[in-house]
Amino acid sequence: MTGPVGTVPHPPRAWRLLPSGGYAGRAHLLLERSATASRRSWLVFLSGFFEPVFYLLAMGQGLGSLVGELPGPDGAPIGYAAFIAPGLLAASAMNGAVFDSTFNVFFKLKYAKLYDAMLATPLGAVDVALGEIGWALVRGGLYAVGFLLVMAGFGLLGTPWALLALPAALLVALAFAAVGMAATSFMRSWQDFDLVTLVTVPMFLFSTTFYPLSVYPGWLQVVVECLPLYHAVELMRGLTTGAVSLALLGHVAYFLVMAVLGGAVAARRLEALLLR
C-alpha cells in the first residue's frame, strides 16, 4: 500500500473565525463539479437564458402595442420594451439566484445527499456554501451577459452606463442567493417551498417590472418601495436608460445590506443546514 495522497488543505487566516474544519479553501471545486454537470444537461442550462428573452419578445412588442411610451426614470418618455427589459433582467437575476439557493440546494441536500458525500472529504460546510453561491453567480452572470447582448441587439441600450448592469445583476443575485440559502436552512419539506413561490411571484409581478409605480394608490406605493426586487428593477432601469443619479447608490446599499445580513444568517445556520 502506498501512503495517502490526499493533501491537507490550509484555509486562509480570515476563515479561522468560523467553526474549525468548515473551510478548506476549495470552493472552486464545486464550480468545477457544477460546470461538468451542466455540460451533460446543456439544453436545460441554455433554456435559462431564453426565459427572459421570450418575455421581452412577447411583452415588449405585444403589450407595448397597447401602451406606447412610458415615462422613464428621469421622466423622459421611453418605449415599452426599453421600460420592461431592465425589469426582466433584474427579475431573472432574482429568480435564478433564488432557485439555485433554495430548490437546488434542498434537492442536493435531502435527496441526492450530495453534500454528505462532499463533507466526507476534506471539504467543509463553508466550501459547499461558497461553491453553490459562486455557481449561482457564474450562471446568473452568463445569463445577464446574454440578455444584455439581446437588449443591445434590439437597440435598447443607448448608454455606456449599461455596462454596469452586469455587476449590478451579480450583486442582486448575490443578495438573493444569500437570503435564499439562509431561508433553505429553515426548510423542512417541499411544502415549505410554496412560501418561496409566494414571495418571488408577487415580487416579479408587482415590483414595477411591467408598469410604473404611479399605477398604485399611495399606500401601496410605499409597500412596493420596500420590496428588494423594486430596488433591483430601479437600479437596472437607471443604468440601462442612462438616467444615472446618486439615488442608484441607495439601491446598491440596499443589496449590500441584504447580502451581508443573509450571509451572516446563512453562515450561522450552515452547520444546522449541512451537519446534523
Next chain:
Amino acid sequence: MAGEADRATGRVPGPWGGVALVVENHWEWYRRNWRATAVSTVVQPLLFVLAFGVGFGALVRGSGQVAAATGGVDYLVWIAPGLLAMSAVQTGAFDSTYPVLSGFKWQRTYTAMTAGPITPGQVALGHLGWLAVKTAGAGLVCAAVIALLGGVAGPGILLAVLVSVLTGAAVAAPITAYSATLETEGASFPAIFRFVVIPMTLFSGTFFPVDRLPELVRPLVGVSPLWHGTELARAAALGGPWPPWPAVLGHVAYLLALLGVGTVLAVRTFTRRLAR
C-alpha cells in the same frame, strides 16, 4: 373452512369504475395536502389577474389602443378568460411532469395501484381525470374572485372554465405520455417548461391579440393548443363575438384531437411501463 375462492374479498372494478377509484385516490391525497398546490393552482393565477387585469389595466384604461385591441371591452374583462385558460395549461403541464415521474419512481403510487385489480390504462385515465376535476375546481374559484373584482361579463365565464379544462387536459395528456417514458430524474422537465410551456403562455393571445406578434411568429401560433383554447374561452366569456363556425369547430377539433392522441399514448406508455 371456506374455499380459497371465497376467502379473498377483492373485486375487479368495471372499466370506468377503476378510473373512478384512481381519481378517488388522488382526491384523498389532495384533501390532506391541498395547501401544497393551492398556491400554484389558485393563488398564482389570481396574482396574474391582479398584476395584469387590475394593475396593467389601470395603466391603459381609456386608451384608444386598448379599445382597438379588445373590441372596446375593459382590459380586465378581456384578459380574465385568457388567464383562466393559461392557468389550466400551467397546472396540467406541471402536474404531468414530476408528479407522474414520482408515481413511477419515487413514491411508486402507480406501482402500488396496479398491484391490485386496477390496470395501468386506468391509472393513466385516472390521472387525467383527476387533473380535469382539479383544474375545474381551481377555475371556478378563480372565476368567482374575478367576478368580485368586476372582471366577469356574464354567465359565459362558466363555459370559459369548461374550455380551460379541455385545453389543460389537451396539453397534459401528451406530456403525461412523455413523462411515463422517462427513466431519468426528470432533468429534461425545466427545458420543457422553458421551451414549450412558457412560450405557449406568452404567444397565445393571453395578454394581447396575436396580430400584435411579429409576422415571423404568427404562423406558429396555430400550433399552440392554448391559442385555440383562448379563442374559444374569450368568445364564451365575453358572450361573443364568436369566430365563424368553421373556425370554432376547428379549435374544438384541434383540442379534442390532441387530447385523444395524448390519451392513447399515455395509456400505452403507462401500460408498457407498469406491465413489463
Next chain:
Amino acid sequence: MADGLVQARGLTKRFGRVEAVRGIDLDVGRGEVFGFLGPNGAGKSSAMRMIACVSPRSAGDLQVLGMDPDRDGPAIRSRIGVVPQLDNLDLELSVRQNLHLYGRYFGLSRSAVRAKAVELLEFARLTERAEDEVEPLSGGMKRRLTIARALVNDPELLLLDEPTTGLDPQARHLVWERLYRLKREGVTQIITTHYMDEAEQLCDRLVVMDGGVIVAEGAPHELIGRYSTREVLELRFEPEHRPSGDVLSGVLAGRVERVEELPDRLLVYTADGEAAQAAVTAAGHRPLAALVRRSSLEDVFLRLTGRTLVD
C-alpha cells in the same frame, strides 16, 4: 495504544434529549478489520459519523489517526475513505466523472485523478460502464462505485456503513471479495453491519452495540465461545402443541445450557444438538421441524440483549 488508528474514551452523541451513543470506548489498530454489530438504532451509524469527522461529538475523547476530529477534521478526512449507508453518488455525472470530481475534492491533480479512476474502475469491475449515467446501474454496481470512490485518496482507514445491505447474495459476495483484497493490502477497515455472516466473514474483532452502549467485544469466534454453546437446536411446533421454554428445560435438564423462546420457534442451546432432539422426541413432543446448527453471532446477540438482531 500507540499504534491505534482510532481511539475513543467515553464517546457520546446526543441529539436533543436522545442519547444515540452513550459513552463507548474503542481501540482500532492498524491493519485491523473492526466491526460494529447491532440492530437498527443501536448507535453504530452515529459512532461512524463521529469517526468520519462529519458529526461533532457531544462528549468524551476521540482520536483518529492521532488527531482530534474537532480540530483537524479536514486533515483526518483527507486520509480516510467513507462508504455511507445509502449511496450518495452524483447522479448528474457519469460513472467516471464521479471518481474524477471526488478525487479533486481531496486536492489530487487532474492527471493523478485520471490515472486513479482507470485503476478504480477496474477494481469495481465498471470499466465497461465508465461513461454511463449512474442512475441505471444495478444496486451492486452502485455500491461498488461508492466503495471505489472512497478509495480515490488511497486511504489509511476505510469506514463502511452497512456495505452490503439491500444487495442480492451474488453482489454481496463480490463486495466481500473486494473488501478482503483491501484487507490484504493492509487497509484498516471499520464496518457496521447487522448481518452476522458479514461480521463473521470480514471482521478480525468486533463490538456488539445495543441501545448506544457496547455490550461485548472480541473476535467473532471468541464471542461465540464466550456467550453461546457449540450447537443450537431450532424447533418449530404447531401453535397449539408448542411446549413452553420451561417445560423443555425440564425435559432436557442437565443436557442444555438454556432455552430461548422466539415468536416462531424455540432455540435450545446445547453442546450436542442431536442428543437434545432425541430427548425432546422421547418426551412425547412432536416438532413440525427440527434443525441442528452451529452457534453464530446471532445467538451471541440474543444472549446479550434478549432480542433478535433483525426484527
